[in-house]
Amino acid sequence: MRRAPALAGLLASILPCAAHANDEILKLSKDDGQWVTPSKNYASTRYSSLAQITTRNVGKLKEAWSFATGALRGHEGQPLVVGTTMYVHSAYPNYIYALDLTREGAPILWQYTPKQDDRAVPVACCDLVHRGINYADGKILFSTLDGQVIALEAATGKELWKVRNADPAKGETMTMAGLVVKDKYIVGVSGGEFGIRGFVAAYDIHDGRQVWKAYSMGPDEDVKLAADFNRANPHYGQAGQGTQTWPGEQWKMGGGSTWGWYSYDPELNLLYHSTGNPGTWNPTPRKGDDKWSMTIFARDPDTGMARWGYQMTPWDAWDYDGINEHVLVDLTVKGKPVKALVHFDRNGFAYTLDRTNGTLLVAEPFVYVNWAKGIDLKTGRPIEDPAKRTKEGEDTKDICPCAMGGKDQQPSSFSPKTKLFYLGTNNMCMNYEGVDVKYTAGAPYVGANVLMMPGRGGHLGEFIAWDATTGKKAWGIKEPYPVWSGALTTAGDLAFYGTMDGWFKAVDARNGKLLWKRKLASGIIGNPITYLGPDKKQYVAVYSGVGGWFGLPVAAHLPGHDPYGALGAVGIAYKSGLDKATSVGGTLHVFAVESDRTAVSSR
Amino acid sequence: MHARPLRAALAVACALVAGPAPGDPAPPLRVCADPDNLPFSNQRGEGFENRIAEVVAKDLGVPLSYFWWPHQRGLVRRTLGEDRCDVLVGIPRDFGPVLATKAYYRTTYVIVSRPELGIRSLDDPALKRLRIGVHLDTPPWAALGERGLMANVRGYPLMFDWRDSDGTRRPAKVLEDLRDGAMDVAIVWGPMAGWFAKKNALRLAIVPVPDGGRTPMSFEISMGVRKSDAALKARLEGAIDRQGAEIEKVLADYGVPVVAAKGAPP
Numbered sequence: 098m099r100r101a102p103a104l105a106g107l108l109a110s111i112l113p114c115a116a117h118a119n120d121e122i123l124k125l126s127k128d129d130g131q132w133v134t135p136s137k138n139y140a141s142t143r144y145s146s147l148a149q150i151t152t153r154n155v156g157k158l159k160e161a162w163s164f165a166t167g168a169l170r171g172h173e174g175q176p177l178v179v180g181t182t183m184y185v186h187s188a189y190p191n192y193i194y195a196l197d198l199t200r201e202g203a204p205i206l207w208q209y210t211p212k213q214d215d216r217a218v219p220v221a222c223c224d225l226v227h228r229g230i231n232y233a234d235g236k237i238l239f240s241t242l243d244g245q246v247i248a249l250e251a252a253t254g255k256e257l258w259k260v261r262n263a264d265p266a267k268g269e270t271m272t273m274a275g276l277v278v279k280d281k282y283i284v285g286v287s288g289g290e291f292g293i294r295g296f297v298a299a300y301d302i303h304d305g306r307q308v309w310k311a312y313s314m315g316p317d318e319d320v321k322l323a324a325d326f327n328r329a330n331p332h333y334g335q336a337g338q339g340t341q342t343w344p345g346e347q348w349k350m351g352g353g354s355t356w357g358w359y360s361y362d363p364e365l366n367l368l369y370h371s372t373g374n375p376g377t378w379n380p381t382p383r384k385g386d387d388k389w390s391m392t393i394f395a396r397d398p399d400t401g402m403a404r405w406g407y408q409m410t411p412w413d414a415w416d417y418d419g420i421n422e423h424v425l426v427d428l429t430v431k432g433k434p435v436k437a438l439v440h441f442d443r444n445g446f447a448y449t450l451d452r453t454n455g456t457l458l459v460a461e462p463f464v465y466v467n468w469a470k471g472i473d474l475k476t477g478r479p480i481e482d483p484a485k486r487t488k489e490g491e492d493t494k495d496i497c498p499c500a501m502g503g504k505d506q507q508p509s510s511f512s513p514k515t516k517l518f519y520l521g522t523n524n525m526c527m528n529y530e531g532v533d534v535k536y537t538a539g540a541p542y543v544g545a546n547v548l549m550m551p552g553r554g555g556h557l558g559e560f561i562a563w564d565a566t567t568g569k570k571a572w573g574i575k576e577p578y579p580v581w582s583g584a585l586t587t588a589g590d591l592a593f594y595g596t597m598d599g600w601f602k603a604v605d606a607r608n609g610k611l612l613w614k615r616k617l618a619s620g621i622i623g624n625p626i627t628y629l630g631p632d633k634k635q636y637v638a639v640y641s642g643v644g645g646w647f648g649l650p651v652a653a654h655l656p657g658h659d660p661y662g663a664l665g666a667v668g669i670a671y672k673s674g675l676d677k678a679t680s681v682g683g684t685l686h687v688f689a690v691e692s693d694r695t696a697v698s699s700r
Numbered sequence: 701m702h703a704r705p706l707r708a709a710l711a712v713a714c715a716l717v718a719g720p721a722p723g724d725p726a727p728p729l730r731v732c733a734d735p736d737n738l739p740f741s742n743q744r745g746e747g748f749e750n751r752i753a754e755v756v757a758k759d760l761g762v763p764l765s766y767f768w769w770p771h772q773r774g775l776v777r778r779t780l781g782e783d784r785c786d787v788l789v790g791i792p793r794d795f796g797p798v799l800a801t802k803a804y805y806r807t808t809y810v811i812v813s814r815p816e817l818g819i820r821s822l823d824d825p826a827l828k829r830l831r832i833g834v835h836l837d838t839p840p841w842a843a844l845g846e847r848g849l850m851a852n853v854r855g856y857p858l859m860f861d862w863r864d865s866d867g868t869r870r871p872a873k874v875l876e877d878l879r880d881g882a883m884d885v886a887i888v889w890g891p892m893a894g895w896f897a898k899k900n901a902l903r904l905a906i907v908p909v910p911d912g913g914r915t916p917m918s919f920e921i922s923m924g925v926r927k928s929d930a931a932l933k934a935r936l937e938g939a940i941d942r943q944g945a946e947i948e949k950v951l952a953d954y955g956v957p958v959v960a961a962k963g964a965p966p
Contacts (some may be wrong), residue, residue: 182770219772219773219774219778220773266860266866266869267857267869268857268859282941291859292836292855292857331800343853344845344848344851344853345850345852345853346853346854347850347853347855349855350836350855377836377837377841377855378837379837379841379842379845381842381845381846382841382842382844382845382850382853383845383850384845384850385850391876407778489842489915490842490914491914492916530732532914532915532916534792534794534795534796534916534919535795536771536775536791536792536795537771537772537773537775537858537859538734538770538771538772538859538860538871539734539737539739539740539749539771539857539871539889539891539892540792540835540838540858540871540889540892541791541792541795541889541919542835542839542858543837543838543839543842543915544836544837655777656777656781658927659796659797661796662797669915675756
């Protein structure tokens, strides 16, 4: 039953110089029977041409099998399907499993538990999540919460190499999936709260050697600005600003962590990633643009050199971490065909840029936004409402969206059939309150209290379809909780997503009509995938396991008496009733349409 | 180190003298303490919070036991919250997650420098040209930001992990840099400065950062118990009332700069 991919992987490992790993990934990701890279393909569309499951038969979708990961914290990310093997990961302690899809019930081929430093646990910001693993060249590549990058032999689970990328003693952790481009595994770092300086780094997939490392701020040689950086848009900022836009040496603890999703355009040979909020949390001591925090970067994956960088939220005062996904699609904007990059930011704006040079084409709010009146397309800068800029020692009320963003990391999907984007969003606002006395290591210090509340309409989330050429919402489905799962679209005109209270839903991608739903074991913050089994039947898979920033109070059983706990999540999570709607979990669910024949195969 | 067993023995002895009848041993005073964070506490019992815990346990006539946990993120949840221990010896009175006793001392962020510099306030024009070391996110960090003085400021981490061998990440690093001449001024939490100067017999000017700005500089320090533990709070307050002089002596031994309550004459 083994198919070509396994052979291709074998060949690549014999002839490491003959072909880059991404030639293999490009080839494999065109096969919609498999799901070989975290976001389905380098363009991160999370769209599959599979069409056995359609708007007509999705009502007969049934759970075919399920699998408990053994972990009970928030399960973000998605499994991979390579050939006839499914690779499953879990929240901390980051178990990895290979499941044999050729055998009934998908038994375990191998299991791997990384050895981790438990110092990483208290410094992880927003639940002990993990956003997925990568396949390349016969290897499974992933990172651990405690900052290791590990390569396993895909066939056996044997550890091939491991290196340290992040140091939890410095507040650095890792939760991202990263991305394999050519012969490099490119990863970043989490921990913007702890005075770290964010970076992305590339590791040789053959031996784990670090090939390059590019910081989010600091001197140009650290940030790796190419000679022609921002040539098309010099007003976005140029050489020297990685230090000049900070007072003194504050860039040294400038934050800008890189824990989101990465994309790659093989024709342009550009890697796209973005950076998070600047450190430290209080904006006053870092007055200035704080470049290159909150920035979408396009880098040469061979060298790490940045070709362009566009900062979305200068001098952040709201924690609008800029790390969400970048979807690379060819669109027609204002009558012109454009190689576009579409990014739905935490700050509430959906950006459509020309991905060849970063030129901003469309920037419109995809949720209710009041911290800025809009984005000036000429300068690229937000038109701020000064009354909504937070300051230590002052109460700033009703800022929308809240720090969790118009959407958080939950990745969107693009359907070439409808030419629409599909994404889960948050509808929450916040009060950034006064002086809050905190305490650590013997000393009091002062932080902000963030109190989150429902946005306009009272619902906390909405699953929307979005036209990135015009910056307009096509339709939306209001949800009682923030929609923290990713989206999946298929040629069967379906869009799949999950809800925080555990409903897995299929809707008509054309009009948002609900066609099917099933309540799963726990809340869903994972990203659905689809694939063909060895039986040539289409399956849809998703993790359940409530958690993430919003779900952390339930995932970690946090006490309900402090509404400001978990960076403001405790109050709104319990008020919304999430603890009564679902419970902790960590399960992979696999669905198929029940045919007239029995579902038991003859293999 | 033999100091701790000796003290433990002493505590047990006291318990035998002052505690309830034999056969009904008094439950110990269960203190949550950082295992390695002098001058506050360490596992050898060398910190002033260790000493204060001993004074209180002795007054209450109960043995003293410790649950060691670094005073970092998740502190209350992992200690009081999980019922591993009952008392945090020194927390700011306004610290939300706990029930605080009456304050038993008040201290402040301080400006530490060589006496000849004579820095007495954050508005001293000399600060514009001096190298200033400050812990990240502390009130002086914010106050320097408000004054546009960040160009000469180096930030030092306040959060650290006691298992980290990298000494440059410990809170005392800023004071070591001042001692070694890498910084001209350190603006730090008073107990750290007082103890550092005393331990190293350094001649340093230690001046309270004046209150009155947007962020407070001085804080009242209380003991913290679970929100539901009003009975223990009352017992601790009784001990604080009875042992005020003893506690003052301990603070003085460690060079803790005690300041008058807000509004009170200095």
